[in-house]
Amino acid sequence: MLHRTVEDVSSGSDSDYSNTWISWFLCSKGNEYFCEVEEDYILDRFNLTGLNNEVTNYSQALDLITDNLDDDVPDELRGALDVQARLLYGLIHARWIVTARGLAKMLEKYKRADFGRCPRVLCQAQPLLPVGLTDAPYEKSVKLFCGRCEDIYSPKSSRHGSIDGAYFGTSFPHLLFLVYPTLIPPKIGPSDVGRAIGDEVTGKRRRTREEPMEVEGSVGEVVSTASVALKADRYRPRIYGFQLNETAKLQRWQEAVRDRQVAGLEALEGRL
Ligand SMILES: [Zn+2]
Numbered sequence: 001m002l003h004r005t006v007e008d009v010s011s012g013s014d015s016d017y018s019n020t021w022i023s024w025f026l027c028s029k030g031n032e033y034f035c036e037v038e039e040d041y042i043l044d045r046f047n048l049t050g051l052n053n054e055v056t057n058y059s060q061a062l063d064l065i066t067d068n069l070d071d072d073v074p075d076e077l078r079g080a081l082d083v084q085a086r087l088l089y090g091l092i093h094a095r096w097i098v099t100a101r102g103l104a105k106m107l108e109k110y111k112r113a114d115f116g117r118c119p120r121v122l123c124q125a126q127p128l129l130p131v132g133l134t135d136a137p138y139e140k141s142v143k144l145f146c147g148r149c150e151d152i153y154s155p156k157s158s159r160h161g162s163i164d165g166a167y168f169g170t171s172f173p174h175l176l177f178l179v180y181p182t183l184i185p186p187k188i189g190p191s192d193v194g195r196a197i198g199d200e201v202t203g204k205r206r207r208t209r210e211e212p213m214e215v216e217g218s219v220g221e222v223v224s225t226a227s228v229a230l231k232a233d234r235y236r237p238r239i240y241g242f243q244l245n246e247t248a249k250l251q252r253w254q255e256a257v258r259d260r261q262v263a264g265l266e267a268l269e270g271r272l
Pocket residue numbers: 118119120123126146147148149150151
């Protein structure tokens with residue numbers, strides 16, 4: 001028994017995966033950020049090490065994903081399995097997209113701007129990449145990383161905004177730029193990092209954190225600019241938990257600038 005009807009399978013696919021659970025999943029609305037995990041990868045149990053502890057009904061969920069589920073599974077269980085299968089696929093996906101083949105698949109999507117574009121004017125419609133803020137499921141929803149301003153944004157659509165960030169992981173976009181360094185977009189503004197450091201003296205800033213969407217605080221409340229500046233959380237690109245060296249250096253410099261500006265603001269606010 002075929003358990004689903006597939007209405008819209010793209011014809012240009014490089015593998016024969018029509019009428020499969022994965023093709024149904026990828027075609028479902030809201031799942032546009034996901035790429036196809038190749039079956040070979042899923043069938044190699046080594047790649048799935050440890051996932052049996054994360055997913056209940058692990059083997060049946062795996063059978064569902066690989067279209068090997070027995071037809072006599074009762075309908076009540078099938079609904080639960082569907083949820084578990086999505087979780088399992090997401091967790092496998094996070095591992096897959098940091099492999100060479102997975103990165104290549106996501107690269108195609110990045111080039112098509114499947115993940116949207118940076119809302120910042122200075123980033124000139126830079127395509128975004130999905131990123132998780134944690135690698136553990138059920139903690140944080142997926143965010144979008146801009147390689148130009150190196151900031152993260154929430155997806156525009158609530159369908160995408162509710163996707164678990166663990167299905168993409170914390171390392172993916174940074175690993176992609178590490179593997180494909182020619183794709184690293186030029187930084188915003190006319191100056192390079194060296195000149196930007198010189199701009200510090202003249203008070204010009206290369207990057208700011210003043211977009212309304214990034215600063216949280218209740219409307220109408222009188223807040224100190226200095227305390228808001230200190231509270232603004234900075235995104236720290238990491239690969240497998242390690243902060244990227246060049247970014248870390250730049251961020252230390254930016255934070256030193258911020259601290260000096262905050263000190264200035266505090267002195268000013270103290271006088272008012
Ligand atoms: Zn940007």
